[in-house]
Amino acid sequence: VTPRSPAPERAFSVRTPSQATSVVVGAGTLGRLEALLAEVAPRATRTLFVVDAGVALPGVHQRWAGEWRLEPERTIVVAAGEAAKTREVHAAVEDAILAHGLFRDDVVVAVGGGAVLDVAGYAAATVRRGVAWVAVPTSVVGQVDACVGGKTAVNHARGKNLLGAFHPPALALVDVTTLRTLPSRDRVAGVAEIYKTGRVGDPELLGRLANRAATDDDPWWVEVVAAALKVKARLVERDEHDVGERRLLNYGHTLGHALETALGPQAVRHGEGVAIGMGVAAEVARGRGWVDREFVETQDADLVRLGLPTRVPLEPPAPRLLAIVQEDKKRRAGGLLTLVLPRDRATLAVLEDVTPSELEAAIAVRRERRVHR
């Protein structure tokens, strides 16, 4: 029996010059995978599933073999999390796509967290210069971020996401029931991306988030995930290649990435880094007089209510964080940094003239206090 969706479903498209992505967000939508594949890839005769080892889909393999009539032998499993985002895994997925005889109108289905979407989407991009693919994200970050926009990538010794391609999936199939099995910390962390997206382009979404992060309420998840994806879709449609306003989605990410790089994913989840980074960005903006103390405190209070951290950990020291930030960006005259800052209470802007000392001062203000540990 195909599971029925007890929650309202949201469906829309993201159209860029290069590709259209159908987005379906609901509860129980995974049961419609086969039918949706037939819609988005009508000429496909072969499917390869790329699944991350940590994927939290109880019984999913049995269901592929059974009701969905998808061949279980057409599945490869890759490491969960960032460990999958390597050249070696990318090459292994490419090899598997070719070994299974897929052509450009066949389809790769990536199932799991944002990392497996990134690497499987990248392999789909490079085999035959682009095989169709479908994103089935099972983490909050995967559902509200990685599955739309076409950014695929693996990491390089010189930094995160340095190798990759723009290759939007034909379908992003979001089933919020997959979030139930996530550890609470991961669900909470993922909500930081939703909050950030609200700040970028949907003030109402901020209200809906209040105090609800750890819920199992499917209709609530469908609403907030779909709202966040719509904000992202709008920006991606106007700026697919991330040279203009799409960069607003990096709010909180510059310092967040540096913390992730310095401390690793066990110490700092991606969303936790983003939450801390939003606080630092807000503090830089306060230093410029663009927002007042109340803005910063309100954002802090929102994030604390959602269960997110807002203070910069005591380690590493600021020079190390600044070095990581600068390594990832094009050198500008005077070492100026690019940062997304609140321009006023309601608007974010991409600033290309942030000085290292402004960022360092903001980090100092936002440090955890030892007494609170």
Place this chain on the structure above:
Amino acid sequence: VTPRSPAPERAFSVRTPSQATSVVVGAGTLGRLEALLAEVAPRATRTLFVVDAGVALPGVHQRWAGEWRLEPERTIVVAAGEAAKTREVHAAVEDAILAHGLFRDDVVVAVGGGAVLDVAGYAAATVRRGVAWVAVPTSVVGQVDACVGGKTAVNHARGKNLLGAFHPPALALVDVTTLRTLPSRDRVAGVAEIYKTGRVGDPELLGRLANRAATDDDPWWVEVVAAALKVKARLVERDEHDVGERRLLNYGHTLGHALETALGPQAVRHGEGVAIGMGVAAEVARGRGWVDREFVETQDADLVRLGLPTRVPLEPPAPRLLAIVQEDKKRRAGGLLTLVLPRDRATLAVLEDVTPSELEAAIAVRRERRVHR
């Protein structure tokens, strides 16, 4: 002193949804490289040259260091020919682009034959999801084919060009004087691609080719190379991703690729394979009654006058060639093959219903005769 162009120069653009390529064809145009880089990549602060080891540009390194004021240490050399089209060389070029600190608005300049353009363009495609690049082709095939259209690729154990991306260069800078140093066999072979392009979309070009392949006449080369590139540009603009009429450019390529794969580039140059493949395709069309014997004989006579082979070598046997052809194509019901055929005297068409036995019969008719060896 910047070299002056004694021949008329041709300049035009190729515009697709994803990118615009400026094309400049002339004699002595390499002397304008620095100025053209400033036009097409105005924000670039760093340049990396990827040069193939066989590149036939006497004195070019000295000129980079001297009059062009390009830093010679910003050059990496890769193997000449197909040996460069591997995952390993692709990764090495990616590493070099990152080690030299290039960002998306910096520029990779690929100098050499079609192979180095393919691998360097592919590395430019995948670093930071797309660094700008410039194609400086120095072979006939590179000048009339690889430098426009954005197809970049490396080979895989399962076949040619199976890993790659669509990533058009910002500039294709063609200097026909680089062709003078090519071995005569390579120049002649490359003209097969020009002839093919005339068949696809420029009957006048066929007339201009008559009996002139091995010349050193720069104005003639500028004219025929620019004419061929314009035909290709028109098709690429209408069908960037090669799912429709761009495929007409594969006239002669299906059997040509199979011969290259079976016998290697020493025995069969790419252009020679294409010449032989056009003969086989014409013969399949004659078998269908679409063209008459005179069409086939005229095409043969044209190719022979250009110094090109028209007969299928005695080895390998047809079943081996058919196996290679089928490996590279999506299996259709009944093993039907996709081939570009003359639909009538003036028109080519992509046919998806060619039977293996039609192709086998045409190969048999077109075999070399032992007595002529």
